[in-house]
Amino acid sequence: MFDLWEKIKQTLPMGTSAGFTGGVVHSNQHKRTAGQAIIACPLPELLIHPVKQHIGDPCEPMVEVGERVLKGQMIAKAQGYISVPVHASTSGTVEKIEEHTIPHPSGLGLTSIFIKPDGLDEVDESLHPLPNYRSVDAAELRERIRNAGIAGLGGAVFPTFVKLVKDQKNPIETVILNGIECEPWLTCDHQLMLEKAHEIISGMDIILHLVGAEKGIIAIEDNKPDAVEMMQKTLQEMGLNEHVQVQVLPTRYPQGGEKQLIQALTGKEVPAGQLPMHIGVLSTNVGTSKAIYDAVCLGEPLTERVITVSGDAAAKPSNMLVRLGTSMHFLLEQCGVSSFEDIKVMHGGPMMGELLSQDDVPVVKGSNGILAMQKRSIMRAHFDEEPCIRCGDCGDVCPAGLMPNLLASHCKENQFERAEDYNLFDCIECGACSYVCPAHIPLVHYFRYGKGQVAQIQREKAFAEESRIRSEKRDARLAKELAEKEEKRRIAREKKEARAKALAEKEAAEKAVVDKDSAEQASAEQTDKPEVKADDKPAEDKA
Amino acid sequence: MAFVYPVLVFAGLAFAIGVGLALASRYFHVEGDPLADKVDALLPQTQCGQCGYPGCRPYANAVAGHEVAVNHCVPGGERTMLAIADIMGVEPQAIEEEATAPVVAHIREDECIGCTLCIKACPVDCIIGAPKQYHTIISDHCTGCTLCLEPCPVDCIDMVETPELLEHWSWPVPGTKRAIKAEKRKGKHDAQGELSV
Numbered sequence: 001m002f003d004l005w006e007k008i009k010q011t012l013p014m015g016t017s018a019g020f021t022g023g024v025v026h027s028n029q030h031k032r033t034a035g036q037a038i039i040a041c042p043l044p045e046l047l048i049h050p051v052k053q054h055i056g057d058p059c060e061p062m063v064e065v066g067e068r069v070l071k072g073q074m075i076a077k078a079q080g081y082i083s084v085p086v087h088a089s090t091s092g093t094v095e096k097i098e099e100h101t102i103p104h105p106s107g108l109g110l111t112s113i114f115i116k117p118d119g120l121d122e123v124d125e126s127l128h129p130l131p132n133y134r135s136v137d138a139a140e141l142r143e144r145i146r147n148a149g150i151a152g153l154g155g156a157v158f159p160t161f162v163k164l165v166k167d168q169k170n171p172i173e174t175v176i177l178n179g180i181e182c183e184p185w186l187t188c189d190h191q192l193m194l195e196k197a198h199e200i201i202s203g204m205d206i207i208l209h210l211v212g213a214e215k216g217i218i219a220i221e222d223n224k225p226d227a228v229e230m231m232q233k234t235l236q237e238m239g240l241n242e243h244v245q246v247q248v249l250p251t252r253y254p255q256g257g258e259k260q261l262i263q264a265l266t267g268k269e270v271p272a273g274q275l276p277m278h279i280g281v282l283s284t285n286v287g288t289s290k291a292i293y294d295a296v297c298l299g300e301p302l303t304e305r306v307i308t309v310s311g312d313a314a315a316k317p318s319n320m321l322v323r324l325g326t327s328m329h330f331l332l333e334q335c336g337v338s339s340f341e342d343i344k345v346m347h348g349g350p351m352m353g354e355l356l357s358q359d360d361v362p363v364v365k366g367s368n369g370i371l372a373m374q375k376r377s378i379m380r381a382h383f384d385e386e387p388c389i390r391c392g393d394c395g396d397v398c399p400a401g402l403m404p405n406l407l408a409s410h411c412k413e414n415q416f417e418r419a420e421d422y423n424l425f426d427c428i429e430c431g432a433c434s435y436v437c438p439a440h441i442p443l444v445h446y447f448r449y450g451k452g453q454v455a456q457i458q459r460e461k462a463f464a465e466e467s468r469i470r471s472e473k474r475d476a477r478l479a480k481e482l483a484e485k486e487e488k489r490r491i492a493r494e495k496k497e498a499r500a501k502a503l504a505e506k507e508a509a510e511k512a513v514v515d516k517d518s519a520e521q522a523s524a525e526q527t528d529k530p531e532v533k534a535d536d537k538p539a540e541d542k543a
Numbered sequence: 544m545a546f547v548y549p550v551l552v553f554a555g556l557a558f559a560i561g562v563g564l565a566l567a568s569r570y571f572h573v574e575g576d577p578l579a580d581k582v583d584a585l586l587p588q589t590q591c592g593q594c595g596y597p598g599c600r601p602y603a604n605a606v607a608g609h610e611v612a613v614n615h616c617v618p619g620g621e622r623t624m625l626a627i628a629d630i631m632g633v634e635p636q637a638i639e640e641e642a643t644a645p646v647v648a649h650i651r652e653d654e655c656i657g658c659t660l661c662i663k664a665c666p667v668d669c670i671i672g673a674p675k676q677y678h679t680i681i682s683d684h685c686t687g688c689t690l691c692l693e694p695c696p697v698d699c700i701d702m703v704e705t706p707e708l709l710e711h712w713s714w715p716v717p718g719t720k721r722a723i724k725a726e727k728r729k730g731k732h733d734a735q736g737e738l739s740v
Contacts, residue, residue: 106712385717412716414622445717452713457622459711460587467588467686470667471598477668 019264047325056082070124089323148295154285180256183349203289216244311371394433411450579607590666591688654699
C-alpha cells in the first residue's frame with residue numbers, strides 16, 4: 001500500500017529532481033552572455049539617481065543644484081530604519097533635482113538627482129578602507145555597510161544591514177551565498193563569480209564575522225561548472241574551505257528564490273510570514289557579498305553593478321559593469337540595439353522581470369538584467385487568455401505549494417478574502433505557473449492585481465477607521481461644547497433667577513417694610529382712628 | 544392515558560427552554576446594536592451625507608433597522624454595497640450615482656478671508672485656521688466629502704484629484720484581447736435585448 005503511494009509520488013513531476021517542491025527547468029540556450037568577460041560601460045552624458053532604489057523609505061536629497069559632487073559621495077541620506085543612502089556614481093555637478101520616471105511597471109516617477117559628469121571621475125575618500133575587518137566592532141561594520149548604500153543586488157533590494165544582526169533569540173547558524181542565477185538570459189552573477197571570486201568570498205567572511213556564524217554555503221547550479229571550480233579553488237587558496245563549502249544543485253527554476261534555496265539546501269522551510277533568520281539562516285546574493293567587500297575593505301560605496309544586457313534584439317549582448325544612474329537607452333545602444341521600434345525593454349529576467357513602458361529610465365541597484373526583446377517574441381503577443389482546462393500543471397510547478405488556478409479565479413472575481421484563504425500572500429511571483437499554463441492565463445498578473453487590491457482595501461479600511469475616530473471625537477467635542485454651553489446657560493439662568501428672587505425678596509422685604517410702615521401708619525391711623533373707640537375696647541378688656 | 548407523557552415532556556421542555564432564554568437574554572445582553580456596528584465598520588466614513596443621513600453612523604443605524612436600502616453609499620461604491628447586502632441578507636441593489644475619482648479639498652489661501660465657516664462644517668476636523676487667518680486643509684485626513692464647499696462665502700475651496708502615489712500604485716486587472724472582445728459582445732448583446740424588449 002505505502003509502496004504504491006511512493007511509486008505514484010515518483011511519477012508525479014513535483015519535487016523529485018530538486019530539494020524544493022515544484023519548479024520548471026529552462027534550457028541554457030538563452031544564456032547568450034555566458035562566459036563573456038565583464039566590460040565597463042562608458043560614461044554617459046547624464047546620470048539620474050532616483051532617491052529610492054531599495055525596499056523601504058525613500059531618501060532625502062542632501063545636495064543642491066549646481067553643487068559639485070565626487071564619485072562615491074552621499075547625495076541622498078537614508079530616512080527611517082529600513083532605508084539606505086544613494087551615492088553619486090561619478091564626479092560632476094548636480095544639474096537638477098526633479099521627478100523622473102523610474103524602472104517600475106507603473107511608469108510613475110520619483111524625485112531624482114541629475115548629475116552632469118565632468119569626466120574626471122574624482123573619488124570621494126571619506127570612507128577609510130578597513131582591511132582588518134575581524135578586529136573592527138560589529139556595530140561599526142554594520143553602519144559602514146548601511147552608509148555604503150548596500151541593498152540586496154539579486155533584485156529584491158532589501159537593505160542588507162538589516163539582516164546582519166547578531167540576534168540572541170535567532171542566532172544565525174548558516175550563511176548562504178546565492179550564486180544560483182536561475183533566470184534564463186541572465187549571466188551577471190555567473191561572470192562575477194568567475195572574475196571576482198576572491199572579493200565575493202571575502203565579503204562572505206565579513207558576513208560570517210558579523211553574524212557570528214560558523215558555517216557557510218556557496219550554492220551554485222550545475223549549469224555553471226566553471227564557477228563551481230573557481231569558487232572551490234579560491235576557497236582553498238584563502239584557507240576557508242573548512243567553514244565554507246560549495247554546494248552544487250541541479251538546475252531548476254526558481255531555485256534562486258531565497259525560500260526555495262534554503263529549502264533545497266537545508267531541507268527546512270521558512271514558515272509563512274516569517275524570515276529566514278527565524279530558522280537561523282541568512283542568505284545573500286554574490287553581488288551583494290562583493291559590494292560588502294568593496295565597502296569594508298576598499299571603502300567604496302555602492303555606485304556600480306554588473307548587469308546582463310541581452311535579449312534577442314541586442315546585437316552585442318554583454319555582461320557590463322554599469323554606473324548606477326546610467327540610462328537604459330544608452331546602455332542598450334552600447335549593446336547594439338539601434339532601433340527601439342518593435343522592441344520591448346524588460347527590467348530583470350524574463351520570468352520575474354517587468355516590461356517597461358519607456359526605455360529612458362536609469363539603472364538602479366535592483367537592475368540585474370536589461371533585456372531588449374523583439375515584440376514578436378513576447379508570449380502575450382501571440383496568445384490570449386483562454387478558459388482554464390483544469391490540467392493542474394500550475395499547482396505542480398508552484399514552488400510555494402499553492403493552487404494558482406483557484407487563486408487566479410478568485411482574484412479575477414474580486415473575491416480577495418477567499419484568495420487570502422488560499423494563501424495569496426505566500427506567492428513569490430516566480431512566474432512558473434504562467435510559464436506552463438496551456439491556456440495562457442496570466443496567472444501572476446492576477447496575483448499581483450489581487451495583492452494590490454488587498455493592500456488598497458486595507459489602506460481604505462485604515463483611513464475609514466481613522467476618519468471614524470476623528471468624526472466621533474468631533475461629535476464628542478461638539479456635544480461637550482453644547483453641554484458646557486447648556487451648563488453655562490443653566491448657571492446664568494439660575495443666577496438670574498436667584499438675582500430675580502433676591503430682588504423680589506428685597507422688593508418684597510421693602511414692600512413688606514413699606515407695608516409695615518404703611519400698616520403701621522394704617523394701624524397708627526387705625527389706632528388714631530379708633531382711638532375714639534379705643535376707649536371702649538380697653539374698657540371692654542378691662543371689663 | 545398515553546398522551547400524558549408527551550404532553551408532560553413537551554411542557555417540561557418548553558419550560559426549560561423558556562427559562563434558558565430568559566437567563567440568556569439577561570446574562571448575554573448586548574448593549575447597542577451589533578448589526579449597526581458591523582455596517583458602520585464597512586462604510587468608508589467619509590461623513591459626506593450623500594446617503595441623506597448626517598454621517599456614516601446614522602446611515603448604519605438606519606440600514607440595520609431596515610429603514611433604508613443598502614445602495615445609498617456613493618463613495619463606498621459597489622464593494623461596500625455588496626458587503627452590506629451580504630450581512631443584511633438582502634438582495635444587492637445598483638448604486639444610482641457614479642462614484643467619482645478620489646478627491647480632496649484644497650483652499651486657495653490667498654482668497655480665504657478667514658471666516659472659519661468651513662472649519663465648523665468639516666466632519667473630521669481636518670481644517671486648521673483661526674478667525675481672520677488663512678485656513679488650510681490637512682489633505683492626508685480629508686475624506687473628500689465636499690461639505691466645506693457650500694458654507695464658504697467666497698468660493699475659495701476646490702476639490703482636487705489626489706495624485707497617484709508610487710507606493711499606492713497597484714497592478715491593474717489583466718486586460719486581454721479576449722476579455723475586451725467579450726465585453727464588446729456583451730454590450731452588443733445587452734443593446735439587442737433592450738431593442739427587442
